[in-house]
Amino acid sequence: MTSQISSSLQAPASRPALAAAPPSGGTWRMMLAMALSGTIGLLVVESGLPVLWVVWLRCLLGGLGLAAWVGWSGQWSRLSWREWGWLLLGAAALIVNWLCLFRAYEYSGIAIATVVYHVQPFLLLLLAALLQREPVPLNRLPWLVLALVGVGLSSGLLGLAGQGASQGQLLGIGLALLAAGLYALATLATQRLKRIAPAQIAMLQMLAGSLSLLPWVWELRDQAVFGLRAWGAVLVLGLVHTAWMYTLMYTAFQRLQAQAIAGLSFIYPVMALLVDLIWFGARPQPVQWLGMAMILGALAAYRRSERKT
Secondary structure, X not given: OHHHHHHHHOOOOOHHHHHOOOOOOHHHHHHHHHHHXXXXXXXXXXXXXXXXXXXXXXXXXXXXHHHHHHHHHOOOOOOOHHHHHHHHHHHHHHHHHHHHHHHHHHHHOHHHHHHHHOOHHHHHHHHHHHHOOOOOXXXXXXXXXXXXXXXXXXXXXXXXXXHOOOHHHHHHHHHHHHHHHHHHHHHHHHHOOOOOOHHHHHHHHHHHHHHHHHHHXXXXXXXXXXXXXXXHHHHHHHHHHHHHHHHHHHHHHHHOOHHHHHXXXXXXXXXXXXXXXHOOOOOOOHHHHHHHHHHHHHHHHHHHHHHHO
C-alpha cells in the first residue's frame, strides 16, 4: 500500500507527460477513492461537530497536508488565467457540494442522502454531452439505471416513497440532489486541468475553501466542542479522505472519460450501505440484499461493456 500511495502522489517526470497521461491507473484510483468516499458519512456523524466546522476543517487540514506534499515533491506549475477560472469554479462547486450533502445526512439520514446523491452519474453524463460533446453511452445506460434501482432498494428509499416522506426528509433529498449537480460540475471543471498535477489542484481548492468559509466558521466558534473522537474524525477526514483521496480521484478524473467515472461512482453507495450495516448495526431486509447484488452486478456488466468497446 505504501508504494501505491507514493505512486498516486508522485510527480511525473515532466509536465508534458502529465498532460498526455495514459488512461492506465485511472480505474483503480477511482475505485479506491469511491470506497473511501463511502466512509465519509461515518466520520461526519462521529465527529459530532457542526457541518460548517467539519467542512472547514476538512478544507484546512486537507489543504495543509497537500501543501506539504506539493512543496516536498516540487509538483507546482504556474496557472494561466483560464486555468485559475476552472480551478476556482471547481472549488466553489466542491465546497458547496459538501455543505449540502453533509446537511442532507442530518435531515434524511446517510442511506437516503447517498442514494439521491447518486443521480450524479446521470447528471455527469448529461453535462459531459452538453458541454464537452462526449457521446452518451446508450448501450450502457441500462446498467446505470439498474445500479440506481439497486441503490434505491438497498437504502430503503423506495419504501419511503410509498409511505410518504416528512418535510425534513424532503429537504434532505433536495439538498442531496443539489449536491449531486455540484459534484458533476466539479468533475468536469477538474477535467479541464489536465496540465496541472492533481495534488496541486486539490491543494488550491482546499485552501480556497478554508479561506472562504472562515468568516462563517468564526461566527459558530462557540458551537464546536472538540474531544478526542472529534479530533480523530476530522484528522482522518482531512488527511486521508481529502488530501490523499482527492489526489487519487483527480488523477482518475484526468485519465478517464465521464462514462467510466459515472460507472465506477456506484462503488460509493455500496460502501456507504456496508458502513450502515457494520458500524451502525443496520439489519438489511432481503430486498436490500437484492439491491446490493444488483449494484455489484450492474457495475460488473458496465465494466465488461467498457472493455468490449
